[in-house]
Amino acid sequence: MASASRAIRGPGLSGDPRAFLRRLQSGDEIAHLTTLLFGASVLFITGLLVYELWVNSALARHKFGWAFLWTRVWDPIFENFGALPFLYGTLITSAVALIIAVPLGLGAAIFLAELAPPWLSDSLTFVIDLLAAVPSVIYGLLAIFTIVPLLREYGEPFLRRTLGFLPLFQGPAFGVGFLAAGLVLSIMIVPFIISVSREVLLAVPTDQREAALALGATRWEATWKVVVPFARAGILASIFLALARALGETMAVTMVIGNNPQISASLFAPGYSIAAVIANEFTEATGDLYLHALIELGLVLFLLTFVLNGLARLLILLTAERGAALE
Amino acid sequence: MQRMTTLACLVVAVCLALTSPMGALGDETILVNGAGATFPYPIYSKWFDEYHKAHSRVQINYQSVGSGAGIRQLISGTVDFGATDGPMSDEQLAQAKTKVLHFPTVLGAAVPTYNIPGVSAQLNFTPEALAGIFLGTITKWNDPAITGTNPGVKPPANEIVVVHRSDGSGTTYIWTDYLSKVSDAWKNKVGKGTSVNWPVGLGGKGNEGVAGLVKQTPNSIGYVELIYAIQNNLPYGRVRNSSGAFVKADLASVSAAAASVAKSMPDDFRVSITNPPGKAAYPISSFTWLLVPANVQDASKKAILKEFLHWMLTEGQKYAEPLAYGRLPHEVVDKELKAIAQIQ
Secondary structure, three states: OHHHHHHHOOOOOOOOHHHHHHHHHHOHHHHHHHHHHHHHHHHHHHHHHHHHHHHOOHHHHHHHHHHHHHOOOEEOOOOEEOOHHHHHHHHHHHHHHHHHHHHHHHHHHHHHHHHOOHHHHHHHHHHHHHHHOOOHHHHHHHHHHHHHHHHHHHHHHHHHHHHOOOHHHOOOOOOOOHHHHHHHHHHHHHHHHHHHHHHHHHOOOHHHHHHHHHOOOOHHHHHHHHHHHHOHHHHHHHHHHHHHHHHHOOHHHHHHOOOOOOOOOOOOOOOOOHHHHHHHHOOOOOOHHHHHHHHHHHHHHHHHHHHHHHHHHHHHHHHHHHHHHHO | OHHHHHHHHHHHHHHHHHHHHHHHHHOOOEEEEEEEOOOOHHHHHHHHHHHHHHOOOEEEEEEOOOHHHHHHHHHHOOOOEEEEOOOOOHHHHHHOOOOEEEEEEEEEEEEEEEEOOOOOOOOEEOHHHHHHHHHOOOOEOOOHHHHOOOOOOOOOOOEOEEEEEOOOOHHHHHHHHHHHHHOHHHHHHOOOOOOOOOOOOEEEOHHHHHHHHHHHOOOEEEEEEHHHHHHOOOOEOEEEOOOOOEEOOOHHHHHHHHHHHHOOOOOOOOOOOOOOOOOOOOOOEEEEEEEEEOOOOOHHHHHHHHHHHHHHHOOHHHHOHHHOOEOOOHHHHHHHHHHHHHOO
8 A cells, every 4th residue: 555655656856847847837746845845844853853962961971971871870969870760760650551551542442443332432532532632730630639649548558468479569658659650651641542543443444344244253353353453553553652652751750750760679669750850850950961961861761762663663564564464 | 815815914903003002112121031040939020020110111031940040041141130049159150251249139948847647746856857867867757866856745656758859949959058067977978959869758849749748648757948838837847056946947037047147248148048156047048149240231231230139139128028038137238239339
């Protein structure tokens, strides 16, 4: 399909000048140039972003080198900076969020696209799109006043009693910490997974369902074994969109993560994320090295997102090939 | 199409009509831009507003972007004046293209607030107890360092949960400046600044973040601005000052802290008044400063800055206490009034 659309697109800037003029008159060439310009602006903005982050983190990059990535200290007074606790906090909270949000979001999307009556599906989708537009500080407030006290009084003591043999669920229950941040992130990213996955599932051709049903599959078998695998690439894309949002979320995370740059196996412990520390310390960062270290953290977050996105593309490519082989 | 053009003309005409009276005034209005500390923002915005009412052609814009950003913007010359909660360091002063003058404006303080189930009395804290708690060496509420100065109070044998600011802040600067003065261990291990490497504890964003965590978490202790504690009726402890008296923070004891160092005030006003001498002085207090370049090119801006500083130090001070800021002691005001002449 992709190759077909590419063939229609035409020769672009090259070719016979008279033909070019004709195409210009009909508007084709103008549209081509304009959209090319808009497309290129994405690259330009990304390039500018990397350049700015790179230049403005020079002092920290020279002083700490690669060790910045695995240093565990963050000391603005004695000017010793390392990114490891923040990297750890960012990855752990995002992982917790995905573990909760993916099954929830995918299940809801399947229900809305395949099983629910249209009036219910449409009205629920409207509510979900509303959820996606709620500002993150509102989610943060929700977390502070409900999730955190509930976690401290009931959730964490319960987990410690039942799963306390795992290092993940040990230590004192403060309420704030990796678990609280992961939970609020999962609530924030579920609408993205549902909304995009539902669209993708709805886009699966009806023939596919009918063929499966004609072969004697039940409604659920047709959904789970035919429709979902068909939509796999789009569903993965929705998950990675959600992950990108979780990685970069600032406000809601800093309100509940505890803001203590430490690495702890326990999800109950307070931690810190990259986006949160930048937001917290940027305004009052007085020293040049301090400021550059904060900007280097931004660079690290950018690279992290870049790497994870690359992995996502790879995963989609691999599964797409497997899907093709199955057909 | 024609209707579109008519509509566009109409819109432009309306816009012009709306802006033209402002445009006429704009010829005379003088804009002065400042940026910096968030802690004094309520009083500064009140001042600039009152000053604008009295001098309608002067408009002072103030962006409360934080002390660090204020200092950086002043050094790079993008604002006419800055504001900070901690005085500029010698290196920062050397970076600036022109000499920068410090003018103390009002006083603030940081207070220890706590939440201990079963304890409703106002606790007395020694400097050693506060340093020990925030260093993580005192871990239980029934530690002798706490019970010793609080006869009649029976704190539980629970672990102390320390709460601090996670965002860079002038309140943290005052708090850590004080701890650095009373504890060598703190000075060598942690130091003072708007953000530090905290040995223990949870971080809350802003005064409201710290207060929220303390309110919610049993057996916790944190520090907040005095103003915030007063306005929100938070319980806060007395702190022993250098003369051995346990003093409750209020506007009088904070001003007393400033008065006790007024005589030894250095000429550039860069002074820390934490842990001052004086029986009535609350020991965790601080000035907050306006930063003004000693060399202002624009003659009209220079006149405005000088006039505003004079107004702020005299008439403006009466707005401080209703907003729960400590007033400057008159010794400091007199000295500052003389220093205004340094602006050339």
